[in-house]
Amino acid sequence: MADTSHASSVQKAPFIALAKPFSPEDEVALREALKRCSPSTFEAAVQFRKTGNPEHLPAVVIGVVERYVEPELRVKLKDAADDLRMIEDLGIDSLTMMEIVILVEDVLQMTINNEELRNLRTVGDVKAFIDCKVRGLPPPKPTKFLPIEHIASVMPIQPPFLFINEASVSSLGASGKYKISGQEFFLQGHFKDNPVMPASIMLEALGQLAVLYLLEGLVPEPGKAVSPNMIFFTGCEGVRAHRICKPGDILSLSIKPKRQKMPLATFEGIIRVGQEKAVIAEEITLTFGFVDAVVAPVENQATEGAQLSASSSNPPLHAAVTSS
Amino acid sequence: MPRAFITGLGFITSIGNDSTVVEQSLRNLKHGFELYPPFDKPDIPCKVMGTVKGFFTDSADQEDWTYPKGYAFKRELMRTMAPHGLYAHCALTQAITDAKLTDLDVSNLNTGLYTSSGGSPMLTNYHHGRVEALGVMRCSPFGIVASIVGTLNFNLVAAFKIQGSSCGFSSACASSAHALGFAYDEITLGRQKRMFVVGAEDGNKDAILPFAGMRTLSLQTDPNIASRPFDGARDGFVGTGGATVLVIESEDEVMRRGVTPYCEVLGWGQASDGYNVAISHPEGAGLQVAMKHALHASKINPDQVDYINAHATSTLIGDISEVKAIKAVFPQASTKPWVSSTKALTGHGLSLAGAMESAFSALAIKKGFTPGSAHISKVDQACEGINILQKTEAVAPRIVMKNASGFGGANVSVIFKQV
Numbered sequence: 001m002a003d004t005s006h007a008s009s010v011q012k013a014p015f016i017a018l019a020k021p022f023s024p025e026d027e028v029a030l031r032e033a034l035k036r037c038s039p040s041t042f043e044a045a046v047q048f049r050k051t052g053n054p055e056h057l058p059a060v061v062i063g064v065v066e067r068y069v070e071p072e073l074r075v076k077l078k079d080a081a082d083d084l085r086m087i088e089d090l091g092i093d094s095l096t097m098m099e100i101v102i103l104v105e106d107v108l109q110m111t112i113n114n115e116e117l118r119n120l121r122t123v124g125d126v127k128a129f130i131d132c133k134v135r136g137l138p139p140p141k142p143t144k145f146l147p148i149e150h151i152a153s154v155m156p157i158q159p160p161f162l163f164i165n166e167a168s169v170s171s172l173g174a175s176g177k178y179k180i181s182g183q184e185f186f187l188q189g190h191f192k193d194n195p196v197m198p199a200s201i202m203l204e205a206l207g208q209l210a211v212l213y214l215l216e217g218l219v220p221e222p223g224k225a226v227s228p229n230m231i232f233f234t235g236c237e238g239v240r241a242h243r244i245c246k247p248g249d250i251l252s253l254s255i256k257p258k259r260q261k262m263p264l265a266t267f268e269g270i271i272r273v274g275q276e277k278a279v280i281a282e283e284i285t286l287t288f289g290f291v292d293a294v295v296a297p298v299e300n301q302a303t304e305g306a307q308l309s310a311s312s313s314n315p316p317l318h319a320a321v322t323s324s
Numbered sequence: 325m326p327r328a329f330i331t332g333l334g335f336i337t338s339i340g341n342d343s344t345v346v347e348q349s350l351r352n353l354k355h356g357f358e359l360y361p362p363f364d365k366p367d368i369p370c371k372v373m374g375t376v377k378g379f380f381t382d383s384a385d386q387e388d389w390t391y392p393k394g395y396a397f398k399r400e401l402m403r404t405m406a407p408h409g410l411y412a413h414c415a416l417t418q419a420i421t422d423a424k425l426t427d428l429d430v431s432n433l434n435t436g437l438y439t440s441s442g443g444s445p446m447l448t449n450y451h452h453g454r455v456e457a458l459g460v461m462r463c464s465p466f467g468i469v470a471s472i473v474g475t476l477n478f479n480l481v482a483a484f485k486i487q488g489s490s491c492g493f494s495s496a497c498a499s500s501a502h503a504l505g506f507a508y509d510e511i512t513l514g515r516q517k518r519m520f521v522v523g524a525e526d527g528n529k530d531a532i533l534p535f536a537g538m539r540t541l542s543l544q545t546d547p548n549i550a551s552r553p554f555d556g557a558r559d560g561f562v563g564t565g566g567a568t569v570l571v572i573e574s575e576d577e578v579m580r581r582g583v584t585p586y587c588e589v590l591g592w593g594q595a596s597d598g599y600n601v602a603i604s605h606p607e608g609a610g611l612q613v614a615m616k617h618a619l620h621a622s623k624i625n626p627d628q629v630d631y632i633n634a635h636a637t638s639t640l641i642g643d644i645s646e647v648k649a650i651k652a653v654f655p656q657a658s659t660k661p662w663v664s665s666t667k668a669l670t671g672h673g674l675s676l677a678g679a680m681e682s683a684f685s686a687l688a689i690k691k692g693f694t695p696g697s698a699h700i701s702k703v704d705q706a707c708e709g710i711n712i713l714q715k716t717e718a719v720a721p722r723i724v725m726k727n728a729s730g731f732g733g734a735n736v737s738v739i740f741k742q743v
Contacts, residue, residue, distance in 0.1 A: 036387065070398065096400065098465040111461070 020109070022049045033106050037067045045107050054134050057108075058127050064103050065126065068096050082124025083168065083175040083254060090123075104130065121145070124172055143170040144216060154215050155208070156228040160185055163205035164253065169217040173256040176209050182247030199241040202251065202279045206269035207233055207286065209255045214265060214288050218257075223293050230289040234264065238282025249273045255284070263287045328511040329578050329585035329743065330686045332423025332571030334415035337680060338374035338527075338564045338670050341392060342418065347687055350695040351716050355669045357547035357562060362529040370541040372550040373532065374564025374671030381407035382528060384450035401483060404466045406444030408524035408676075409479045411567035416480060416520060419569040424583055434517040436488030438507045439476035440499030440675040441523070446530035447471040476522055488516050494675075496730030497635070498594075499523065501678030504570065504738055505592035511574050518573045523679030527565015531674075535563065538602065540639055551672075552699035553636035553643050553665035554707045561637040564671030568680040586686035590624070590723070590739040593617020597733025604642050608649025610735040611635075611727060615653045618737035624723065626654045629661045629739070631694050631713075631721035633685050635729045636665035637672045646727065647707045654710075661725070662713040664697035678728040682738060685724045689742050692720040 020026075027046065034042045041063025048056040066077050069090050076089055086092040092100070097120070101112050110133055119142030120126050132139050146167045152158060167176035180197050187195035214226050245251065255269040265286050271279040335342060338356025339349035348354065360373035362382070378392040386402040395414050402410065420430060429435065451467030464470075469478045474492045481490045489510050493503040500523030507519035525531060535541050542560040544550035551562040578585055595613035597605035604611075619626060632650065636643045643665075651657045666684050673680050688694055696715040703712055722742040729735045 068399075070400075093400075095403075095465055099403075102462060102464070105462070 022046075030107060033103065034063070037063045041067075048108065052134075054131055057130050057134060060107060061104065061127050061130050062123070064100055064107065065090070065092070065123065067103075068092065068100055077123075082122060082127065082172065084123040085121060085168075086123065086126070087121070100126075108134065110134070119143070122168070122170070125170060128170075128172060140171040140219075143168050146212070146216065151212060154228065155212060156231065157208055157211065161204075162208065163201065163251075164208055164212065167209065167212055167253075169213055171217055171219055173254070174209050174213040174217055175255075176212070176253040178205055178251045178253060180245060180247045180249050180251065187247065195247050197245040197249070197251075199239075199279065202241070202245065202271055203236065203239055203281060203284070205251065205253055206255055206267075206271060206279070206281055207284050209253045209269070210265070210267045210284055210286055213255060213257070213267070214286065220290060220293075224290040225293040227289055227291040230287075230291075232287050233284075234287050235285045236281055236283060238280070240280050241278070242280070243273060243276055243278040245273060245278055251278065258283065263289055325512050326514055327575040328508050328572050328589045329575065330570055330587055330589060330740070331573045331578060331583050331585045332419040332421075332425070332569075333586065333683045333686060334418030334420075334422060334567075334569040335680075335683065336376060336379075336411040336415045336524075337566040337568065337673075338376060341376075341378055341414075343422070343687060346684070347691055347693075349669060350666065350684060350688065351693050351718075353669060353696055353698040353716060355547070355551070355698065356564070357550060357671065359545070359547060360529075368533070368536070369543050370532075370536050370560075370562075371545045372542065372547050372562050374527065374551075374562055374673075376411065376527060376564075376566045379407075379410065381410060381526075384447060404469045404475075405479055406441075406447050406470050406475050407526045407528060408441055408444065408565060408567060409470070409475055411565070412439070412441075412476055412480060412522050412524040412569065413483065415524070415567040415569040416484065416522060419520065419571050423571040423573075424581070425571070429518070429581075431485035431487055433487050435486065435519070436507070436510060436516045437477065437480055437484070437486045437490045437520040437522065438493060438503040438510075439474075439480065439491075439522040439524070440493040440503045440679070441473065441476050441525055442494075442496075442499075442531065442675050443473040443475060444471050444526050444531070445534075446526060446528055449530060476524055480520075480522065486520075489519070495734040495736075496732070497637070497672070497674055497677055498728040498730035498734040498736045499675040499678060500568075500680070501592075501682070501726065501728035501736035501738060502594065502734070504572075504589075504678060504682055505594065505736055507572055508589045508592055508738075511572060517577050518571065521570045521572060521679055522567065523673070523676040524567035525565040525674050525676045527563060527671075527673070527676075531565065532563035535561075542638065549699050549701075551638050551668050552701075553634065553638045553668055554647075554697060554703055554712055555638075555700045556702050556704040558638045558640065558643065558704070561639055561667065562671040564673050564676075566673065566676060566680070568676060568683045570679060570683055570686070585743055586690040587724075587740045588743055590741045591618055591621030592736065592738040593619075593621055594734070594736045596735065599733050602731055604645040604729060605733060606641075606645060606648070607652070608645035608647075608735075610733050611646060611649040611729055611737070612652050614735040614737040615649065615725065615727065618725065618739050619653075622739040622741075624739070627656060627660065629654070629723050629725050631662045631664075631685075631688075631723075632725045632727065633681050633695075634663050634665045634697075635677070635727040636697075637667055638665075642729070643704070644706045646729070647710055650710050657710045659711055661711065662694055662717070662721070663710050664695055664713045666695050666697075668698040668700075669695075678726070678736065678738075681728075682726045682740070685721075685726050685740055689720055689722075689724060689740060693718050694721050
């Protein structure tokens with residue numbers, strides 16, 4: 001089965017051949033353009049311009065973003081977590097995004113379109129986008145923000161056993177939040193007079209986020225869709241609980257795809273409460289399957305009242321003619 | 325009809341960056357001129373400028389700029405500013421403090437902001453240059469908002485969260501006097517309770533040098549005599565930049581807040597020469613009418629005006645036009661009113677002049693002095709017949725008229741009264 005994971009396809013794609021050699025004048029211009037960035041950003045940019053190796057890109061991108069972030073917020077970039085949100089966490093508005101893009105265009109000698117910018121919501125999005133641009137690949141699906149209504153409408157899992165309040169999903173992974181309300185039915189018994197979120201339920205929450213990723217983040221083959229009714233837990237490895245979580249705690253969930261070979265998908269996951277680690281799962285494996293994607297019915301004004309088939313195997317016009 | 329009062333002032337000028345220093349400069353006739361380093365080239369004939377001190381803004385990259393202690397600007401705020409936007413922001417901050425206004429007083433539906441500037445030629449040139457050299461999409465997204473004539477209102481309305489009336493006025497050297505007049509109207513028509521009036525200009529090489537080609541700039545190399553309105557040996561004006569902000573409030577607001585105004589804005593008038601794009605009418609026809617309109621709107625007679633802060637820029641033609649206009653409107657001109665031009669100390673601020681010199685007038689009324697017209701060795705014969713005050717008098721004028729005239733023959737006259 002073809003490997004559809006984006007992460008591994010990026011590792012295999014070759015560098016783009018360099019369009020122009022890197023002259024001393026170019027280096028002077030580059031130094032001027034990056035004069036307000038850290039020295040390591042300049043070094044990474046020089047290496048990229050000389051070799052074309054995309055491994056240097058994350059350092060350049062983070063360096064340029066950092067230069068435009070307010071000094072007090074720069075510390076957030078130190079961990080360079082991919083799900084750091086440009087607007088909410090780093091205070092970068094759309095005008096600052098334009099400044100970042102113009103400097104990146106200048107430094108990497110590339111052109112970036114307006115439409116492509118609008119979808120860049122997290123640091124991870126920006127890195128993936130630049131990486132794909134440089135390799136000549138189409139950009140990955142942008143991060144989607146999913147509120148509870150959307151999550152409930154697509155997931156096979158529902159309350160009282162749904163442990164995600166909101167989520168962000170991209171082709172690179174998913175993050176989510178769940179607030180332990182204290183009203184969860186199992187807390188009455190776990191423990192008596194001392195409500196504590198069971199570790200197994202927290203592992204379940206990570207698994208549910210992985211289900212959401214499969215349904216909303218994974219890019220399937222054309223004509224196919226992941227079926228919500230075929231996703232089941234098959235196993236986990238290296239699960240550790242570090243923190244007792246109680247009503248009022250907000251669980252920050254995060255999963256990343258690790259490997260995929262049909263019908264299995266394996267993820268790594270972590271739950272944090274604030275900055276503290278609560279649960280780590282080195283591997284969570286789910287089984288899943290595809291079905292044909294649904295084709296929307298075509299309206300045919302000549303045969304009102306005709307029953308139109310929703311299946312792609314029965315062309316609408318044929319159905320209209322044969323059913324009258 | 326509500327009355328209007330000036331309750332706060334803010335200054336970033338060649339003669340001081342706060343009202344205390346400005347007052348001392350006006351009292352002691354201390355000018356703000358120096359030999360301007362960017363003019364120090366053999367092919368530049370003019371050498372003197374009224375420089376703003378304490379700031380560095382001679383760069384198209386706002387992150388290179390510096391400003392005095394006491395102000396703090398985030399990068400996001402400065403990236404859309406012209407140099408004079410920075411000056412104006414500082415002056416507005418001062419004026420708000422001076423008028424003892426809270427954040428709620430500044431940002432509400434009844435408080436507006438009128439501005440005037442000529443835009444920033446330096447930044448316009450820079451951004452257009454980038455488009456030519458690097459292509460359209462490499463032009464900074466902030467190029468337009470930082471450069472064009474509305475840059476002051478774009479920036480200040482956003483930064484100070486102004487929700488009332490806002491507009492920019494563009495009548496060359498009469499601009500900020502127009503802004504003041506129309507701001508007065510907003511209040512007396514009952515549309516707004518408070519108006520900020522802002523005048524500002526870059527006052528740098530790109531803004532001033534084009535005037536050299538018009539042969540209107542003084543070519544004097546001595547900063548102590550280059551700007552000398554009404555003097556027989558004057559040879560043109562000296563440029564300056566900076567910013568001035570006035571806070572005008574309705575009588576109800578003054579009472580509600582319990583503040584003491586600098587003075588009342590009694591009325592204003594305007595009229596046009598209809599004569600020439602750049603040269604003033606030889607008899608000052610438009611200015612005569614503007615002054616008459618202002619007196620009429622203020623319901624006062626000419627003999628009640630104690631002092632005129634003249635437009636007089638130190639140009640050969642302009643000064644004479646104004647003198648003739650004053651003689652035509654004021655029958656006792658040889659004795660009353662006193663006339664002086666503070667441009668002898670500051671230089672000509674272009675769009676800034678009307679607001680800056682109105683603010684000087686308000687300061688003079690409140691603090692009890694009448695500024696003299698400096699640097700005069702001998703009054704030009706053609707300027708005789710009016711009472712030019714050559715030294716500052718320690719007397720508060722009770723009624724002051726401020727004149728401003730601009731290219732194309734725009735003329736504005738505003739009247740202030742002691743409270």
